[in-house]
Amino acid sequence: xxxxxxxxxxxxxxxxxxxxxxxxxxxxxxxxxxxxxxxxxxxxxxxxxxxxxxxxxxxxxxxxxxxxxxxxxxxxxxxxxxxxxxxxxxxxxxxxxxxxxxxxxxxxxxxxxxxxxxxxxxxxxxxxxxxxxxxxxxxxxxxxxxxxxxxxxxxxxxxxxxxxxxxxxxxxxxxxxxxxxxxxxxxxxxxxxxxxxxxxxxxxxxxxxxxxxxxxxxxxxxxxxxxxxxxxxxxxxxxxxxxxxxxxxxxxxxxxxxxxxxxxxxxxxxxxxxxxxxxxxxxxxxxxxxxxxxxxxxxxxxxxxxxxxxxxxxxxxxxxxxxxxxxxxxxxxxxxxxxxxxxxxxxxxxxxxxxxxxxxxxxxxxxxxxxxxxxxxxxxxxxxxxxxxxxxxxxxxxxxxxxxxxxxxxxxxxxxx
Amino acid sequence: xxxxxxxxxxxxxxxxxxxxxxxxxxxxxxxxxxxxxxxxxxxxxxxxxxxxxxxxxxxxxxxxxxxxxxxxxxxxxxxxxxxxxxxxxxxxxxxxxxxxxxxxxxxxxxxxxxxxxxxxxxxxxxxxxxxxxxxxxxxxxxxxxxxxxxxxxxxxxxxxxxxxxxxxxxxxxxxxxxxxxxxxxxxxxxxxxxxxxxxxxxxxxxxxxxxxxxxxxxxxxxxxxxxxxxxxxxxxxxxxxxxxxxxxxxxxxxxxxxxxxxxxxxxxxxxxxxxxxxxxxxxxxxxxxxxxxxxxxxxxxxxxxxxxxxxxxxxxxxxxxxxxxxxxxxxxxxxxxxxxxxxxxxxxxxxxxxxxxxxxxxxxxxxxxxxxxxxxxxxxxxxxxxxxxxxxxxxxxxxxxxxxxxxxxxxxxxxxx
Numbered sequence: 011x012x013x014x015x016x017x018x019x020x021x022x023x024x025x026x027x028x029x030x031x032x033x034x035x036x037x038x039x040x041x042x043x044x045x046x047x048x049x050x051x052x053x054x055x056x057x058x059x060x061x062x063x064x065x066x067x068x069x070x071x072x073x074x075x076x077x078x079x080x081x082x083x084x085x086x087x088x089x090x091x092x093x094x095x096x097x098x099x100x101x102x103x104x105x106x107x108x109x110x111x112x113x114x115x116x117x118x119x120x121x122x123x124x125x126x127x128x129x130x131x132x133x134x135x136x137x138x139x140x141x142x143x144x145x146x147x148x149x150x151x152x153x154x155x156x157x158x159x160x161x162x163x164x165x166x167x168x169x170x171x172x173x174x175x176x177x178x179x180x181x182x183x184x185x186x187x188x189x190x191x192x193x194x195x196x197x198x199x200x201x202x203x204x205x206x207x208x209x210x211x212x213x214x215x216x217x218x219x220x221x222x223x224x225x226x227x228x229x230x231x232x233x234x235x236x237x238x239x240x241x242x243x244x245x246x247x248x249x250x251x252x253x254x255x256x257x258x259x260x261x262x263x264x265x266x267x268x269x270x271x272x273x274x275x276x277x278x279x280x281x282x283x284x285x286x287x288x289x290x291x292x293x294x295x296x297x298x299x300x301x302x303x304x305x306x307x308x309x310x311x312x313x314x315x316x317x318x319x320x321x322x323x324x325x326x327x328x329x330x331x332x333x334x335x336x337x338x339x340x341x342x343x344x345x346x347x348x349x350x351x352x353x354x355x356x357x358x359x360x361x362x363x364x365x366x367x368x369x370x371x372x373x374x375x376x377x378x379x380x381x382x383x384x385x386x387x388x389x390x391x392x393x394x395x396x397x398x399x400x401x402x403x404x405x406x407x408x409x410x411x412x413x414x415x416x417x418x419x420x421x422x423x424x425x426x427x
Numbered sequence: 428x429x430x431x432x433x434x435x436x437x438x439x440x441x442x443x444x445x446x447x448x449x450x451x452x453x454x455x456x457x458x459x460x461x462x463x464x465x466x467x468x469x470x471x472x473x474x475x476x477x478x479x480x481x482x483x484x485x486x487x488x489x490x491x492x493x494x495x496x497x498x499x500x501x502x503x504x505x506x507x508x509x510x511x512x513x514x515x516x517x518x519x520x521x522x523x524x525x526x527x528x529x530x531x532x533x534x535x536x537x538x539x540x541x542x543x544x545x546x547x548x549x550x551x552x553x554x555x556x557x558x559x560x561x562x563x564x565x566x567x568x569x570x571x572x573x574x575x576x577x578x579x580x581x582x583x584x585x586x587x588x589x590x591x592x593x594x595x596x597x598x599x600x601x602x603x604x605x606x607x608x609x610x611x612x613x614x615x616x617x618x619x620x621x622x623x624x625x626x627x628x629x630x631x632x633x634x635x636x637x638x639x640x641x642x643x644x645x646x647x648x649x650x651x652x653x654x655x656x657x658x659x660x661x662x663x664x665x666x667x668x669x670x671x672x673x674x675x676x677x678x679x680x681x682x683x684x685x686x687x688x689x690x691x692x693x694x695x696x697x698x699x700x701x702x703x704x705x706x707x708x709x710x711x712x713x714x715x716x717x718x719x720x721x722x723x724x725x726x727x728x729x730x731x732x733x734x735x736x737x738x739x740x741x742x743x744x745x746x747x748x749x750x751x752x753x754x755x756x757x758x759x760x761x762x763x764x765x766x767x768x769x770x771x772x773x774x775x776x777x778x779x780x781x782x783x784x785x786x787x788x789x790x791x792x793x794x795x796x797x798x799x800x801x802x803x804x805x806x807x808x809x810x811x812x813x814x815x816x817x818x819x820x821x822x823x824x825x826x827x828x829x830x831x832x833x834x835x836x837x838x839x840x841x842x843x844x
Contacts, residue, residue: 026483060503066443067507068514075513078521079506082499086477089496090484096492097485104495109570153526 012177013135014039017049017145017167019183022241023087024054032241033094035182036140040100045135047174049145049167050091052083073118074154077147080119081106081155084144084163092142102140105131107147107155112166114148114156121148121156123165123228126173143170161222168225172232179234181221182241187248188213188220190418191269196410198419202267203246206253209267212361212395226250253363265371266362266416271409275305276328277352277387277399278335279320284344285312290319296338302327306357306390306399316346320388322357322399355387356405359397360412372396378415384408429594430552431456434466434562434584436600439658440504441471449658450511452599453557457517462552464591466562466584467508469500490535491571494564497536498523498572501561501580509559519557522548524564524572529583531565531573538565538573540582540645543590560587578639585642589649596651598638599658604665605630605637607835608686613827615836619684620663623670626684629778629812643667670780682788683779683833688826690773692722693745694804694816695752696737699763702729706759707736713755719744723774723807723816733763737805739816745770772804773822776814777829789813795832801825 016036023029040046060079064071071079088104095102111127134141145163150156158165164181171179186201188210193199205213207230214223220238229236229250239247283289290309297304307321323331328351335349365371375396379386384407388399400408413419433453440446457463477496481488488496505521512519528544551558562580567573575582581598588596603618605627610616622630624647631640637655646653646667656664700706707726714721724738740748745768752766782788792813796803801824805816817825830836 026480029484063443063503063507064510067446067510070514071510072513075506075509075521078502078509078523082502085495085499085502086480089492090480092492092495093481093484093488096489097487104492106495 011043011045013045013047013174015047015049015167015171015174015176015179017163017179017181018051018241019163020051020054020056020087021184022182023050023091026090029053029087029090029094032182033091033098035241036091037095037098037100040140046140047131047135047170047176048091048140048142049163049170050084050087050142051145051163052080053087053090056083056086077118077155077157080157081144081147084146088142088144095140095142100140101138102142103134104142104144105134106144107166108149110141110143110170112143112148112169114150114158116150116152116154116156118150118154118156120159121150123148123158123169126169128170128173131170131174159224161225164222164225165228168229168232168234168236171234172228176234178237179229180237180239182239183220184241185220185238186240186243186245187238188250188268190267191409191413192271195271195406196413199413200418202248204249204251204256205267206256206363207250208253208394209361209363210250212359212392213268213270220248221250256363265364265368266360266418267364268361269409269412269416269418270359270361271405272357272359273402273405274325275322275355275357275399276325276331277320277322277355278331279318279350279352280335280339281318281348281350282344282346283317283319284342284347285315285317286342289317289342292341293319293335293338294321296334297323297331300330300334302331302334306388306397308388308390316344322355322388325353328353354402355399356402357397357399358405358408358412359395360416361395362416363394365394365396374415375412378411379408382407382411428460428462430462430464430591432464432466432584432588432591432593432596434580434596434598435468435658436580437468437471437473437500437504438601439599440467440508443507446470446504446507446511449599450508450515452658453508454512454515454517457557463557464548464552464587464593465508465557465559466580466587467501467504467559468562468580469497470504470507473500473503494535494572494574497574498561498564501563505559505561512557512559517557518555519559520551521559521561522551523561524583525566527558527560527587529560529565529586531567531575533567533569533571533573535567535571535573537576538567540565540575540586543586545587545590548587548591576641578642581639581642582645585646585649585651585653588651589645593651595654596646597654597656599656600637601658602637602655603657603660603662604655605667605685607684608826608830609688612688612823613830616830617835619665621666621668621673622684623673623780624667625670625811626778626780627667629776629809630685630687637665638667673780682781682785683777683835684781685778686775686826686829686833686835687778688773688775688822690819690822691742692739692772692774692816693742694737694739694769694772695748696735696767696769697752697756698735698765698767699761700734700736701759701761701764702732702734703759706734709758710736710752710755711738713751714740714748717747717751719748719751723805723814725805725807733761739772739774739805742770771819772816773819774814774816775822775825775829776812777833778812780811782811782813791832792829795828796825799824799828 092104111130113125114121145166236250310318384404509521528547530542531538562583653667727735801821
């Protein structure tokens with residue numbers, strides 16, 4: 011008898027009809043001969059409504075009380091879902107994060123899971139119950155409720171699957187899985203059958219929003235195979251697993267698994283910065299202090315004791331960064347130094363474990379963009395990812411052409427098989 | 428330093444402005460040099476909304492899951508109220524029923540408090556925190572959340588006051604306390620300064636809805652003095668305490684403390700019932716089995732081996748009762764037996780510990796009603812209460828005249844002092 015962890019997001023339990031529908035899927039899984047543990051998020055916009063209530067009381071709520079408030083959302087989901095399952099005659103029990111034995115540290119609103127006492131859920135499974143666990147929440151060492159941060163229900167599901175040594179961990183959402191690129195942009199985007207943990211992490215970091223990154227890290231650490239699939243049909247989704255397993259499954263290695271893009275970036279360029287030790291450290295140190303996450307950084311070779319430095323930050327951080335640079339730059343007493351900010355850029359990334367053993371991938375990417383007259387403003391690379399900053403107006407064309415060139419389109423894929 | 432338990436109902440925390448207002452009252456109580464424990468209900472119509480959600484899923488939810496669902500309402504109140512208190516700079520912590528050490532039996536949706544581990548709240552008070560406790564909920568022996576039934580937050584407050592040996596237990600609501608009768612009906616109804624536990628219980632049982640009966644029983648058992656008062660002003664409300672304390676406080680004993688009435692009753696009369704042993708037992712046993720609570724019962728003396736029996740039930744149970752009588756009566760095979768149902772009745776009750784030592788009270792009540800031409804259809808008495816069933820159209824006149832005659836009007840009261 012297999013043990014399956016199923017996770018449903020908030021949009022899957024947003025109203026009574028959806029809850030009944032999801033209950034049907036769960037009961038079917040159970041009747042097919044599986045032991046079933048379900049993790050569920052707060053219904054629809056419940057969390058946003060609770061945040062709004064708190065906002066009317068104070069702009070600076072204590073994080074412990076915030077967690078007490080937010081944890082109610084998942085308690086509503088689990089109890090309603092358990093009622094729906096009970097009403098069709100299956101044995102079921104709901105459990106809060108603390109009741110399910112999930113312990114976390116005391117870092118309220120973004121706690122880290124420390125331990126799962128898997129006996130609590132196992133005891134209920136042994137009683138032939140379907141077990142519905144509240145995602146996103148845990149008990150901290152003070153006996154307080156903590157929450158795990160945005161996307162925390164994915165983390166609950168993966169951590170439970172690891173602790174229970176589940177046979178599979180199915181993450182349901184309103185998309186069918188992980189795509190070669192955004193299907194809203196590129197019509198012949200294709201659902202990926204398998205993707206490695208590292209590829210998934212690079213994708214999440216460069217624009218794709220299917221799974222919370224921390225949950226993928228935990229899945230990698232404990233070897234939990236994730237099946238990302240649709241709540242609303244029975245199609246096979248995407249398996250997120252180890253590189254080794256993928257190599258065994260796939261006869262034909264694809265160079266590239268997916269293409270992501272991110273229009274939410276701005277580029278800063280500091281011109282004629284004095285070429286002295288510690289200048290870059292000072293600038294990026296200051297930005298880190300005010301909570302600005304810098305993505306790509308390029309420094310040109312020094313000419314005439316002067317440097318140009320370019321870097322990108324998210325659009326939300328543009329103003330903050332501008333203000334900080336205006337304060338920091340004069341400290342260098344180099345009057346010719348100036349700052350240029352470019353909002354009209356975008357980042358395109360190609361991701362794939364295949365590029366590890368294929369040195370020509372970067373060249374192919376640059377060639378494709380060059381042939382279409384798309385100028386590359388910045389480049390950064392990791393072992394399994396290459397990112398380029400291009401002009402915002404070129405981003406769709408860039409994604410489409412790369413998608414075609416690396417054989418990711420549906421048609422191309424069929425030809426390969 | 429006094430220890431005060433303050434309890435606020437759902438209407439007192441229905442929105443952000445009300446929560447801030449209540450927070451102000453709590454902080455003022457704390458700054459006046461008291462240790463403060465607050466018990467709070469779910470905000471406004473939250474509980475009704477949760478019940479409606481459950482109703483859309485199933486008409487027969489498991490009571491354990493219902494309790495999981497309903498307990499979220501108070502968690503919302505306590506966290507928001509704690510945020511409001513924190514935002515004005517006072518130390519505060521919220522606690523769920525289980526966190527506050529409140530244990531109950533496993534009787535979901537109407538659990539009874541078994542024990543309070545008062546150390547949990549005391550530890551927080553010792554850290555100079557105002558402690559906000561979720562009313563209505565507790566932990567059962569299985570580690571599940573249970574709820575205490577309608578009005579359960581009053582019970583939480585009284586039980587906590589008993590366990591903590593609090594100096595006072597203040598129950599805040601939208602009325603100023605307990606009245607001699609309903610001020611919406613009788614203009615010169617007067618707020619009562621002091622009322623005994625037993626009087627309060629009789630009043631609650633005969634129409635007045637200020638405090639949950641079980642909480643009054645617990646207060647009596649543990650000698651907790653309750654102060655029922657208004658959320659929206661600083662006026663002295665009504666003290667509910669022991670008879671002995673009232674006797675010491677009141678120079679002048681009033682015969683009657685209050686007059687209640689109940690229009691939500693119907694009278695059934697069974698005519699020509701065979702006068703055989705076990706007939707009444709059978710009829711009322713059947714009604715008890717189907718959950719019909721019978722209030723007053725009168726059986727006439729047997730004439731010609733036949734009896735008439737009259738009894739009252741609440742209007743909600745009228746149909747159920749009718750159906751059951753139609754089924755039961757033919758079993759007696761007495762063809763002359765018939766049933767009359769009268770919906771147009773009402774019950775008026777006079778309540779007061781003073782009547783214990785004053786034999787003329789009943790006679791005075793009957794005299795007043797007789798003089799106003801009001802016919803008494805049924806009478807029942809307890810040690811401190813006399814109830815009469817009268818025609819529905821006479822009920823306001825009955826209450827007004829009795830209120831005057833027993834000296835409860837404001838004017839009369841002033842004359843006495």
